[in-house]
Amino acid sequence: MKDFRIEREARGAIQFVRLSGSLDMYSFPRLETQLNALFQQAQYRIILDCADLDYIGSAGLGALIGFAKQAREHQGDVKLLRVPERILKIIELLGFTKVLQVFPDEAAALAAFGSS
Amino acid sequence: MSGFESQPIRCKKSTRRISLQAPGHSKSLAFIRATVADLACQVGFPEDEVAKIEMAVDEACSNVLEHAYAPDKPWYSHRDPELRLEVFTEGGQLIIEIQDHGAQFDFTKYQPPPLEEGIRKLQRGGFGLAIIRKFMDEVQYTSSASAGNTLRLVKYLKNS
Numbered sequence: 001m002k003d004f005r006i007e008r009e010a011r012g013a014i015q016f017v018r019l020s021g022s023l024d025m026y027s028f029p030r031l032e033t034q035l036n037a038l039f040q041q042a043q044y045r046i047i048l049d050c051a052d053l054d055y056i057g058s059a060g061l062g063a064l065i066g067f068a069k070q071a072r073e074h075q076g077d078v079k080l081l082r083v084p085e086r087i088l089k090i091i092e093l094l095g096f097t098k099v100l101q102v103f104p105d106e107a108a109a110l111a112a113f114g115s116s
Numbered sequence: 117m118s119g120f121e122s123q124p125i126r127c128k129k130s131t132r133r134i135s136l137q138a139p140g141h142s143k144s145l146a147f148i149r150a151t152v153a154d155l156a157c158q159v160g161f162p163e164d165e166v167a168k169i170e171m172a173v174d175e176a177c178s179n180v181l182e183h184a185y186a187p188d189k190p191w192y193s194h195r196d197p198e199l200r201l202e203v204f205t206e207g208g209q210l211i212i213e214i215q216d217h218g219a220q221f222d223f224t225k226y227q228p229p230p231l232e233e234g235i236r237k238l239q240r241g242g243f244g245l246a247i248i249r250k251f252m253d254e255v256q257y258t259s260s261a262s263a264g265n266t267l268r269l270v271k272y273l274k275n276s
Binding site for chain 1: 141143145146163164171174175181231232238239243247250
């Protein structure tokens with residue numbers, strides 16, 4: 001069980017947020033704080049790199065779609081990158097991938113922002 | 117109640133049974149998920165089904181913490197909130213009993229809006245019970261003044 005960690009990196013107008021560990025009821029308030037801080041700086045183009053994520057619960061997923069909605073209202077989005085297969089299967093099954101865009105690689109995620 | 121969340125998790129494990137007692141705090145969730153997933157894997161569920169069981173248990177325990185132990189509810193303030201889990205196999209089923217002594221809430225009578233609708237409307241939450249029902253084969257709830265509340269989740273091994 002890894003501790004939940006968040007690392008941020010700005011690349012031009014895109015904010016990369018790397019997540020590792022478990023995103024559950026305990027940890028998701030920390031992600032909320034980080035994303036709220038970005039929104040307060042009018043940073044609405046966000047890529048969440050999930051390559052090192054172990055788990056995501058509905059509290060985390062609910063927060064993500066809420067933030068995606070808020071970002072889209074400002075011509076931005078919250079996109080998911082490199083979601084591990086085990087998590088991807090679950091979020092596809094639940095239907096979250098109908099409203100959250102998921103990309104296997106960085107170039108595709110960046111291109112999606114470029115064309116939006 | 118100060119410091120209850122730092123009390124140790126007590127866990128007895130065998131190859132087919134877990135008895136677990138943890139502080140009623142979200143810090144306990146990662147250990148609970150990992151322990152239940154480990155047993156589900158040992159008794160023969162494939163990885164995809166283990167992931168569903170893990171999520172259903174996490175949602176059920178999170179609901180207890182959010183609702184049964186909500187600070188505004190008149191739960192038994194003379195006790196520290198705790199989660200008790202009994203996880204075992206019986207007749208080709210994995211049975212997970214989650215017990216709390218917080219406010220009563222009958223999961224079986226509450227009908228949440230369909231998951232798809234909430235997601236389509238980009239709702240921030242309220243998915244927990246729909247996820248539990250989607251991923252488990254049976255969901256039963258009982259409550260009594262002496263034993264507290266028990267949510268019983270069942271997953272059939274033969275379907276997996």
